[in-house]
Amino acid sequence: MSVETAREQLELAEGRWQTAIKEHLQPPPDMGYARRLRALADAAAQEQAAYRYAEEQGFGWHPGPAWLPPQELRPASWRESLAPADVWDRFDEAIEGLSRARTGVSVLAISQAFGQLSSAAWELADAVEKAQRQRVSRAS
Numbered sequence: 001m002s003v004e005t006a007r008e009q010l011e012l013a014e015g016r017w018q019t020a021i022k023e024h025l026q027p028p029p030d031m032g033y034a035r036r037l038r039a040l041a042d043a044a045a046q047e048q049a050a051y052r053y054a055e056e057q058g059f060g061w062h063p064g065p066a067w068l069p070p071q072e073l074r075p076a077s078w079r080e081s082l083a084p085a086d087v088w089d090r091f092d093e094a095i096e097g098l099s100r101a102r103t104g105v106s107v108l109a110i111s112q113a114f115g116q117l118s119s120a121a122w123e124l125a126d127a128v129e130k131a132q133r134q135r136v137s138r139a140s
Contacts, residue, residue: 002057003054003057003058003059005053005057006050006053006054006056006057006059007054007059009049009050009053009054010050010051010054010059012046012050013043013046013047013049013050013051014047014050016042016043016046016047017043017044017046017047019039019043020036020039020040020042020043020044021040021043021069021070022070023036023039023040024036024040024069024070024071024072024073025070025071025072026071026072029072029078029082029128031132033072033082033128034125034126034128034129034132035125036072037121037122037124037125037128038121038122038125040073040117040121041117041118041119041121041122041125042118044114044115044117044118044121045114045115045118047110047111047114048111048112048114048115048118049111051107051108051110051111051114052108052111054107054111055107055108055111059107060105060107061104061105061106061107061110062105063102063103063104063105064102064103065102065103066099066100066102066103067095067098067099067102068099069095073091073095075088075092081131082127082128082131082132083124083127083128083131084127087123087124087127088124090120090123090124091117091120091121091123091124093116093120094113094116094117094119094120094121095117097113097116097117098110098113098114098116098117100113101113
């Protein structure tokens with residue numbers, strides 16, 4: 001394997017990441033929110049693997065700007081109607097961690113930040129889906 005393979009893996013992962021992020025541009029969330037969060041979690045996991053591989057291959061990183069998530073993933077008044085505050089807190093911490101990592105030079109730190117975001121997004125998707133099922137059950 002090589003730096004070129006690492007670059008290809010990063011490009012593939014980044015494409016999937018950008019596609020997942022575009023799905024979150026317009027709040028407020030609808031019934032597809034949990035699905036979009038799972039797509040985000042999957043894309044972040046792919047980014048984690050690609051950056052880990054790039055780090056193993058000696059791939060360098062030039063610091064970039066902090067990452068600003070799309071509107072649907074930012075703090076908002078409707079959030080606690082979808083999931084408990086502690087789940088949102090972990091998600092927000094993971095977003096902040098990714099933003100910090102991308103402003104640094106450590107490829108490994110970026111990989112780890114994507115891994116934390118993947119875990120937090122999966123947890124949030126599960127919590128959102130559970131709350132949606134409960135609302136549907138109460139309405140029936």
